[in-house]
Amino acid sequence: MTNTKALVGAAIIGQSGGPSAVINASAYGVIKTALEADCITNVYGAHHGIMGVLNDQLLVMEKEDPAELELLLHTPSSALGSCRYKIADPEVDDTDYKRILEIFKKYNVRYFFYNGGNDSMDTCNKISRYMAKVGYECRVFGVPKTIDNDLYGTDHCPGFASAAKYIATSIVEVSRDCHVYDKGMVTIVECMGRHAGWLTAAAKLACTVGDGPDLIYLPEVDFDMDKFLADVERIYKEKNSCLVAVSEGVHYADGSFVSEAKTSGTDGFGHAQLGGLAARLAEAVKARTGAKVRGIELSLLQRCAAHCASATDIQESFNSGKTAVEAAIAGETGKMVGFRCSRDNGYHCEYVLFDLDKVANFEQKVPVEWINAEGNDVTEDFVRYCAPLIQGETELKYENGLPRFARLKKIFA
Amino acid sequence: MTNTKALVGAAIIGQSGGPSAVINASAYGVIKTALEADCITNVYGAHHGIMGVLNDQLLVMEKEDPAELELLLHTPSSALGSCRYKIADPEVDDTDYKRILEIFKKYNVRYFFYNGGNDSMDTCNKISRYMAKVGYECRVFGVPKTIDNDLYGTDHCPGFASAAKYIATSIVEVSRDCHVYDKGMVTIVECMGRHAGWLTAAAKLACTVGDGPDLIYLPEVDFDMDKFLADVERIYKEKNSCLVAVSEGVHYADGSFVSEAKTSGTDGFGHAQLGGLAARLAEAVKARTGAKVRGIELSLLQRCAAHCASATDIQESFNSGKTAVEAAIAGETGKMVGFRCSRDNGYHCEYVLFDLDKVANFEQKVPVEWINAEGNDVTEDFVRYCAPLIQGETELKYENGLPRFARLKKIFA
Numbered sequence: 001m002t003n004t005k006a007l008v009g010a011a012i013i014g015q016s017g018g019p020s021a022v023i024n025a026s027a028y029g030v031i032k033t034a035l036e037a038d039c040i041t042n043v044y045g046a047h048h049g050i051m052g053v054l055n056d057q058l059l060v061m062e063k064e065d066p067a068e069l070e071l072l073l074h075t076p077s078s079a080l081g082s083c084r085y086k087i088a089d090p091e092v093d094d095t096d097y098k099r100i101l102e103i104f105k106k107y108n109v110r111y112f113f114y115n116g117g118n119d120s121m122d123t124c125n126k127i128s129r130y131m132a133k134v135g136y137e138c139r140v141f142g143v144p145k146t147i148d149n150d151l152y153g154t155d156h157c158p159g160f161a162s163a164a165k166y167i168a169t170s171i172v173e174v175s176r177d178c179h180v181y182d183k184g185m186v187t188i189v190e191c192m193g194r195h196a197g198w199l200t201a202a203a204k205l206a207c208t209v210g211d212g213p214d215l216i217y218l219p220e221v222d223f224d225m226d227k228f229l230a231d232v233e234r235i236y237k238e239k240n241s242c243l244v245a246v247s248e249g250v251h252y253a254d255g256s257f258v259s260e261a262k263t264s265g266t267d268g269f270g271h272a273q274l275g276g277l278a279a280r281l282a283e284a285v286k287a288r289t290g291a292k293v294r295g296i297e298l299s300l301l302q303r304c305a306a307h308c309a310s311a312t313d314i315q316e317s318f319n320s321g322k323t324a325v326e327a328a329i330a331g332e333t334g335k336m337v338g339f340r341c342s343r344d345n346g347y348h349c350e351y352v353l354f355d356l357d358k359v360a361n362f363e364q365k366v367p368v369e370w371i372n373a374e375g376n377d378v379t380e381d382f383v384r385y386c387a388p389l390i391q392g393e394t395e396l397k398y399e400n401g402l403p404r405f406a407r408l409k410k411i412f413a
Numbered sequence: 414m415t416n417t418k419a420l421v422g423a424a425i426i427g428q429s430g431g432p433s434a435v436i437n438a439s440a441y442g443v444i445k446t447a448l449e450a451d452c453i454t455n456v457y458g459a460h461h462g463i464m465g466v467l468n469d470q471l472l473v474m475e476k477e478d479p480a481e482l483e484l485l486l487h488t489p490s491s492a493l494g495s496c497r498y499k500i501a502d503p504e505v506d507d508t509d510y511k512r513i514l515e516i517f518k519k520y521n522v523r524y525f526f527y528n529g530g531n532d533s534m535d536t537c538n539k540i541s542r543y544m545a546k547v548g549y550e551c552r553v554f555g556v557p558k559t560i561d562n563d564l565y566g567t568d569h570c571p572g573f574a575s576a577a578k579y580i581a582t583s584i585v586e587v588s589r590d591c592h593v594y595d596k597g598m599v600t601i602v603e604c605m606g607r608h609a610g611w612l613t614a615a616a617k618l619a620c621t622v623g624d625g626p627d628l629i630y631l632p633e634v635d636f637d638m639d640k641f642l643a644d645v646e647r648i649y650k651e652k653n654s655c656l657v658a659v660s661e662g663v664h665y666a667d668g669s670f671v672s673e674a675k676t677s678g679t680d681g682f683g684h685a686q687l688g689g690l691a692a693r694l695a696e697a698v699k700a701r702t703g704a705k706v707r708g709i710e711l712s713l714l715q716r717c718a719a720h721c722a723s724a725t726d727i728q729e730s731f732n733s734g735k736t737a738v739e740a741a742i743a744g745e746t747g748k749m750v751g752f753r754c755s756r757d758n759g760y761h762c763e764y765v766l767f768d769l770d771k772v773a774n775f776e777q778k779v780p781v782e783w784i785n786a787e788g789n790d791v792t793e794d795f796v797r798y799c800a801p802l803i804q805g806e807t808e809l810k811y812e813n814g815l816p817r818f819a820r821l822k823k824i825f826a
Contacts (some may be wrong), residue, residue, distance in 0.1 A: 019593050048595040077589035084594065165814060169720050172815055176490035177717040180432050181497065182461040187713070208813040210820065279689060296712045300600070304590040307582050307721060310814065390814035400621040401578060401723065401803035402585055407623065 006039040006329050007137060009110030012053065013061075013321075014046030015145075016116035016123065017084065019077035020159030021166075021309040022317040023115060023145045024406070027080065028072035029321020030113045030143060031061050037329055040111060044413060048081035049116070050123055053103050054096060058413040071406035073314055074396050076306035079406055082116075087123045090130045097130045104131075104138060107413065111139050111328050113321070117146035117157075118363065121336055125356035128334040139328040142336030142356055143321050147303045149198035152362035153354045154338030158320050159303075161313035161389035164202035166305040167191055167245075167298060168390065171203045174296065175211035175243055183292065184240035186232055186285045190278035190297045194249040195219055196365045199302065201378045202386055203245035214242050219249035220366050221375035223258050228281070229288045231376050236291055248277055307403050311392025316349060323351040347388035419452040419742050420550060422523030425466065426474075426734075427459030428558075429529035429536065430497065432490035433572030434579070434719040435730040436528060436558045437819070440493065441485035442734020443526045443556060444474050450742055453524060457826060461494035462529070463536055466516050467509060471826040484819035486727055487809050489719035492819055495529075500536045503543045510543045517544075517551060520826065524552050524741050526734070530559035530570075531776065534749055538769035541747040552741040555749030555769055556734050560716045562611035565775035566767045567751030571733055572716075574726035574802035577615030579718040580604055580658075580711060581803065584616045587709065588624035588656055596705065597653035599645055599698045603691035603710040607662040608632055609778045612715065614791045615799055616658035627655050632662035633779050634788035636671050641694070642701045644789050649704055661690055661710075720816050724805025729762055736764040760801035 011034045013027055027045075034043045045059035046052030052059075059080060061069070072079055090097050103109070114124040121142045128140035144151050149160035171189065178187040191200040197218025206212040214235045217223060235242040250258045259277035278295030286293045320337045327335065335353040342348045370382040397404045424447045426440055440458075447456045458472035459465035465472075472493060474482070485492055503510050516522070527537040534555045541553035557564050562573035584602065591600040604613040610631025619625040627648045630636060648655040664670045672690035691708030699706045733750045740748065748766040755761045783795040810817045 019590050051595050075589070076586050077593045081595065082593045084596070168815055170714055170718075172818070173489050173717040173719060174713050176488070176818065177432050177713050180490045180495045182464050182494065183497070205813070205815065209815045209817055211818070276689075276692060279692075294713060296714065297710065298714075299709045300587050300590050300707060301583055301709065301711075301714070304586040305583075306586060387813055392814065393811065398806060400618070400800055401805065402581055402618065402622045404622055405585070405589065405624070 005331065007110040007139065008039045008041065009108045010042035010044060011040045011111035011113065012044045012046050012058065012109050013080070013113045013115065014049040014052060015078040015080050015082050016049035016114060016120040017082060017146070018117070018303060019082060020145050020147050020303055021076045021162040021306040022159050022313050024072040024075045024079045025314045025317035026115050026143045026145055026158055026321040028069060029318040030115070030325055031069060033322045033325035034111070035061060037325060039329060042107065044107065045080040049083040049085065050087060051083045051085055052081070054099050056103055058107065060411050060413050063411045064408055068406050068408060071397065071404070073318060074306055074309070074394055075405040076304040079408055086119060087126055090126055094130070097127070100127060101131070101134060101136055104136065109138060113141045113143050113324055115143040115145055117144070117148065118151060121151065121356055121359050125334070128356060139333040141324040141328050142359070143324050144336055144338065147199060148193060148196055150196040150363045150365065152359045152364050155341040156339060156389060158313060158317035160198060162305070162309040163199055163302045164205065164386060165310045165390035166302050166308040167199055167202045168205035169308055170298065171206040171213055171245065172209055172211040175206060178243055178294065179241050184236060185294065186236055186242045186282070186289065186291045187294045187296065188244045188246060188278045188281050188285070190246055190248055190295070192298070192302055193219060193247040195363055197247045198366055200245050200247040201366055201382050204378045204383055205386060205390060208383065208387060213245040215244045215376045216378055217244070217246040217250050217376060218366055218371060219247045219251060220368065221371060222253040223250040225284065229284060232285050233289050236289055246277065246281065306394065306405070307396055309394040310390045311394055312389055314394060319351060327353055343384060343388060418744065420523040420552065421452045421454060422521045423455035423457060424453045424524035424526065425457045425459050425471065425522050426493070426526045426528065427462040427465060428491035428493050428495050429462035429527060429533040430495060430559070431530070431716060432495060433558055433560050433716055434489045434575035434722040435572050435726050437485040437488045437492045438727045438730035439528050439556045439558055439571055439734040441482060442731040443528070443738055444482060446735045446738035447524065448474060450738065452742060455520065457520065458493040462496040462498065463500060464496045464498055465494065467512050469516055471520065473824050473826050476824045477821055481819050481821060484810065484817070486731060487719055487722070487807055488818040489717040492821055499532060500539055503539055507543070510540070513540060514547060514549055517549065522551060526554045526556050526737055528556040528558055530557070530561065531564060534564065534769055534772050538747070541769060552746040554737040554741050554746070555772070556737050557749055557751065560612060561606060561609055563609040563776045563778065565772045565777050568754040569752060569802060571726060571730035573611060575718070575722040576612055576715045577618065577799060578723045578803035579715050579721040580612055580615045581618035582721055583711065584619040584626055584658065585622055585624040588619060591656055591707065592654050597649060598707065599649055599655045599695070599702065599704045600707045600709065601657045601659060601691045601694050601698070603659055603661055603708070605711070605715055606632060606660040608776055610660045611779055613658050613660040614779055614795050617791045617796055618799060618803060621796065621800060626658040628657045628789045629791055630657070630659045630663050630789060631779055631784060632660045632664060633781060634784060635666040636663040638697065642697060645698050646702050649702055659690065659694065719807065719818070720809060722807040723803045724807060725802055727807060732764060740766055756797060756801060
């Protein structure tokens with residue numbers, strides 16, 4: 001249904017879901033390209049994602065200082081504000097959609113870009129279908145973002161690589177620290193990833209500089225506590241130290257999360273939200289081996305560490321936003337920008353469009369063939385896949401010895 | 414007791430205690446200067462600190478690749494290996510000292526440099542006094558290192574500034590993340606510091622770029638849970654979010670650590686070593702306010718984050734080691750290198766010598782006048798003190814998108 005006429009009207013960019021180190025690089029790709037496009041009359045940032053549309057809280061991008069907007073390339077978290085609002089199915093309840101249409105008409109919005117993960121692509125898809133159904137001409141695009149790297153179809157997701165680089169860097173550093181004493185130690189590092197183990201697998205990249213983890217556990221494999229303890233004990237006895245990377249989402253064969261399992265009724269902190277998996281596993285290791293133990297949870301740090309972002313990721317994230325605007329102007333709609341990559345003669349990334357219908361609500365997991373037979377490591381195929389994504393370092397602007405991130409005026413329309 | 418004759422003989426450099434991002438920069442200052450000194454015949458690295466001397470495990474620095482040694486400037490953790498061995502009082506048991514003397518004689522060691530914190534300065538001091546007592550001419554120097562910043566006399570300690578820069582950078586980034594949603598959140602970041610709050614106070618530096626914490630709690634002030642909860646609730650109601658930095662060592666008025674206090678008998682993880690203070694406080698806040706909460710423990714990350722080291726700290730750490738060797742050759746002994754700094758017309762750091770007698774086993778805490786009257790923040794005087802120390806960024810060598818740290822051959826004598 002490509003209409004090659006360049007629609008004349010305003011554009012909205014919104015951000016949704018958990019932030020990343022480069023989500024603003026994508027937003028900047030949209031904002032810059034839209035501000036420069038003749039057919040786009042106004043560029044608005046939705047304050048807190050779709051909530052900003054529903055509440056008529058639109059930020060005027062033309063009123064921002066271009067130099068501050070450019071800092072978005074290196075600024076973590078969602079500069080326009082995020083939300084976790086799950087929009088209803090329009091067949092069940094179209095209240096929100098009527099309101100969105102009202103706002104779109106009020107500002108003559110003809111371009112809508114939504115920057116987020118799985119749920120955001122679903123929101124985007126529903127809006128796209130609704131606008132088509134009611135005959136309101138508006139080009140709707142998903143601009144992907146998720147450190148979880150679980151969007152279907154695309155080679156990888158903007159945001160993943162920077163989190164991966166931070167995790168691998170931290171593992172390299174912690175590896176130096178946890179092997180330093182004459183007395184042994186077992187160190188367990190917990191990475192994000194409820195259902196997909198991409199981020200935890202990224203710890204493996206540290207092996208390319210000789211400082212990798214000894215064991216890696218992903219949610220793609222059922223967790224077996226006895227096997228885990230035996231693995232750790234064997235390595236600890238052999239090397240006098242053991243470094244483990246584990247996904248927050250590891251679960252037993254019955255599907256129950258290890259982080260949520262009751263431990264003989266004495267667990268006063270059994271709230272999954274608080275994490276605590278690393279501390280819990282460390283405790284189990286201590287009980288089994290008597291080793292000195294450390295549990296480290298990377299927590300929010302891994303998704304906002306812009307100071308350790310991948311230059312490749314920043315560039316690809318920016319290009320995702322740019323590509324979305326260019327494709328929308330060219331007449332495309334109902335799509336998400338994705339990557340098709342080749343690694344055979346160096347790394348090449350091509351920007352392609354996926355139907356939102358086909359990406360929304362699917363989860364892409366680490367292929368089982370990239371996990372070793374023991375279920376406690378990932379293979380060289382994973383390293384070959386992931387290593388190109390973390391190449392290049394960010395070039396932050398510093399002020400007072402600290403990152404100087406974008407300061408937006410946030411002027412409402 | 415200055416003897417200006419340049420002693421001819423070997424030098425030993427040992428590292429002890431918890432690692433830092435720049436402890437190897439100090440060691441490199443010693444190693445490089447010693448390798449270049451005519452009167453120093455051999456340069457040995459003690460493998461795992463004083464244990465390496467006791468076990469006759471000395472690493473030959475002449476056999477290392479100079480380019481790898483230079484990477485020590487940017488390599489975290491103790492490259493020679495560390496230990497936590499507490500040496501006996503020689504008046505009580507001189508077994509270790511006799512053994513050290515035996516090794517010193519075996520290798521004609523006339524220079525001994527010990528790179529560590531409080532306990533290491535104590536070890537250094539005892540060795541210095543013992544050698545003087547038995548009439549073995551050997552120049553003994555402390556080269557300070559501690560992220561805790563608690564060594565007495567010196568303006569600040571090598572290692573502190575890099576940890577401070579990492580903490581402030583992480584706070585800036587987390588601050589962006591935890592304010593991003595339309596729904597509120599309380600985030601609690603736990604920093605190292607059992608008795609002194611320097612590292613936690615460093616979170617305040619984030620305010621200089623507009624992204625600081627709302628509340629700061631140090632061990633220098635007795636912790637009051639009711640006051641803490643009231644502080645958080647007030648700010649959460651006002652701003653819809655609250656970011657707290659807290660020292661692992663905060664304690665109640667009776668001296669008991671908050672991290673170790675029993676919580677109505679249901680705490681199965683009450684091991685202080687595992688930290689968990691942040692999760693514990695987050696849980697208390699959730700019970701009081703109903704807010705979404707996050708507890709983040711910076712753990713080992715803060716002491717090994719070489720990728721975020723302060724260039725000022727690296728330079729000063731290197732110079733500490735260099736100064737120690739130069740002063741030892743010039744005839745000084747029984748000293749620790751320290752800093753005397755002025756901040757009136759720009760920041761200036763002068764390298765001075767302190768008697769080991771006077772620094773060993775004292776702890777320097779955050780001055781009470783730098784803590785606000787409420788006991789929940791630090792003042793601008795602290796910022797003025799600390800800000801110059803975190804200036805400048807490290808220039809890491811990268812390989813495969815990750816830090817390329819020193820790889821020593823570790824060849825034993």
